[in-house]
Amino acid sequence: MAKITAGVGSSHVPLLGVAVDQGKWQDDYFGPIFKGYEWTREWEAREKPDVVILVYNDHASAFDANIIPTFAIGCGEHYKSADEGWGPRPVPDVEGHADLAWHIAQSLILDDFDMTIINEMDVDHGLTVPLSMMFGQPEKWPVKVVPLAVNVVTYPVPSGNRCWALGEAIARAVESFPEDLNVQIWGTGGMSHQLQGPRAGLLNREWDNKFLDMLASNNDDVRHIPHIEYLRETGSEGIEMVMWLIMRGALGKSVKTLNRHYHIPCSNTAIGHIVLEPTD
Amino acid sequence: MTDSNATKPQHQNIHEYLAEFEDIPGTRVFTAKRARMGYWINQFAMSLMKPDNRERFKADERAYLDEWKISEEAKQALLKRDYNALLDLGGNVYFLSKLFSSDGLPFAEAVSTMTDMTWPEYRQMMLEGGRKPEGNRSIKGGY
Numbered sequence A: 001m002a003k004i005t006a007g008v009g010s011s012h013v014p015l016l017g018v019a020v021d022q023g024k025w026q027d028d029y030f031g032p033i034f035k036g037y038e039w040t041r042e043w044e045a046r047e048k049p050d051v052v053i054l055v056y057n058d059h060a061s062a063f064d065a066n067i068i069p070t071f072a073i074g075c076g077e078h079y080k081s082a083d084e085g086w087g088p089r090p091v092p093d094v095e096g097h098a099d100l101a102w103h104i105a106q107s108l109i110l111d112d113f114d115m116t117i118i119n120e121m122d123v124d125h126g127l128t129v130p131l132s133m134m135f136g137q138p139e140k141w142p143v144k145v146v147p148l149a150v151n152v153v154t155y156p157v158p159s160g161n162r163c164w165a166l167g168e169a170i171a172r173a174v175e176s177f178p179e180d181l182n183v184q185i186w187g188t189g190g191m192s193h194q195l196q197g198p199r200a201g202l203l204n205r206e207w208d209n210k211f212l213d214m215l216a217s218n219n220d221d222v223r224h225i226p227h228i229e230y231l232r233e234t235g236s237e238g239i240e241m242v243m244w245l246i247m248r249g250a251l252g253k254s255v256k257t258l259n260r261h262y263h264i265p266c267s268n269t270a271i272g273h274i275v276l277e278p279t280d
Numbered sequence B: 001m002t003d004s005n006a007t008k009p010q011h012q013n014i015h016e017y018l019a020e021f022e023d024i025p026g027t028r029v030f031t032a033k034r035a036r037m038g039y040w041i042n043q044f045a046m047s048l049m050k051p052d053n054r055e056r057f058k059a060d061e062r063a064y065l066d067e068w069k070i071s072e073e074a075k076q077a078l079l080k081r082d083y084n085a086l087l088d089l090g091g092n093v094y095f096l097s098k099l100f101s102s103d104g105l106p107f108a109e110a111v112s113t114m115t116d117m118t119w120p121e122y123r124q125m126m127l128e129g130g131r132k133p134e135g136n137r138s139i140k141g142g143y
Helices: A014-021 A031-047 A098-110 A125-135 A160-175 A205-216 A227-234 A238-250 B014-021 B032-037 B039-047 B051-059 B061-065 B072-080 B083-088 B093-102 B107-112 B119-127
Strands: A002-010 A051-056 A071-074 A078-081 A116-118 A144-150 A181-188 A255-266 A269-278
Touching: A002 A031, A002 A125, A002 A160, A002 A238, A014 A031, A014 A125, A014 B107, A031 A125, A031 A255, A031 A269, A051 A125, A051 A238, A071 A098, A098 A144, A098 A160, A125 A144, A125 A181, A144 A238, A160 A181, A160 A238, A181 A238, A205 A227, A205 A238, A205 A255, A205 A269, A227 A238, A227 B014, B032 B039, B039 B072, B039 B093, B051 B061, B051 B093, B061 B072, B072 B083, B083 B093, B093 B107, B107 B119
Parallel strands: A002 A181, A051 A144, A051 A181, A071 A116
Antiparallel strands: A002 A269, A071 A144, A255 A269
16 A cells, blocks of 8 residues: 655755756855755655655746646656756656556545646756755656646635645545555745745745744644735745645644754745654 | 535635735735736747747847737837836746746846845845845735
């Protein structure tokens, strides 16, 4: 039986990918960020998950303005790194787990989540930067990936409550997959940042840490934070944090925090990550 | 099965939901209205992900823009890289970022052009912990 053994929340700032690709991760600017991920990299190497369900948002790479799926699941065999305007990141192709992905997609639809299914797409920094943060620069990624893309760009984006409930449904789907698989779920994006308009550059250390506290707690209050609160408190792009709720919802009622890290700034963004283990 | 509906908050009225977005200082939330208005600005920007299109755009920006169903006002804003004007016309930053990259501009530097700061000032603000939320959450509330 497949099982979700852990959840990771992590920022996916594109500049972190640049730091890895150009070997700058130990310099004065990036050093403290990568140091915060050190424990998690070692933990991942020990845990050796078979599959990561990687919740992220596409940044106008695979999807243009034409089609806007609220929740889309990648059911393909492999995905290439997207050209986001300066050539694709020099990272290995991402290998999918089509059997598990299709199983999850079918189960979710029966469970009232009307998923969009994607067979072919390129994946951008939203997906490849977290892989680099957790696994460094291997020849081949050590896990298979089920991409789960969420619309957090065009409003209304899904509510925190719906994201949490989707996570719960994903956990049920994984548990009914017959093969023995060690599965992790990652929620990515955030934390506070605003990339547009005169208010650009807004960061909120206090709110971000309150959010991490809520994720680490054994109640589900965090699912009811309204969009307007994310927008006011964490900048227009802080809304990406609703994707962390899919991860948290998949872990069940109670969790144990294995690692937690927060750093300001990286480019325009507050960097955070948290590693949680379900303890139900 | 968990009954998620049990914890679902009351149905939210779309008009009230959208109206609150206009109360955030210096921010254009990318609503459906803006997405509709800026559709071709964003599709134009998206086209710059292809190297051939980038080359054609760089060779003659005006001629390339004339191939798109974009208003003259938006074309002028694109030629001037006036990103705040483009946000008002329905541009979205993730799409417009294809133009930043085509110009070889770091993302944060392009973002700084939308503020009242120079790029070195903006960079310094970020290093010092970013823009504070105090006074930047609500126009009406002033908090």
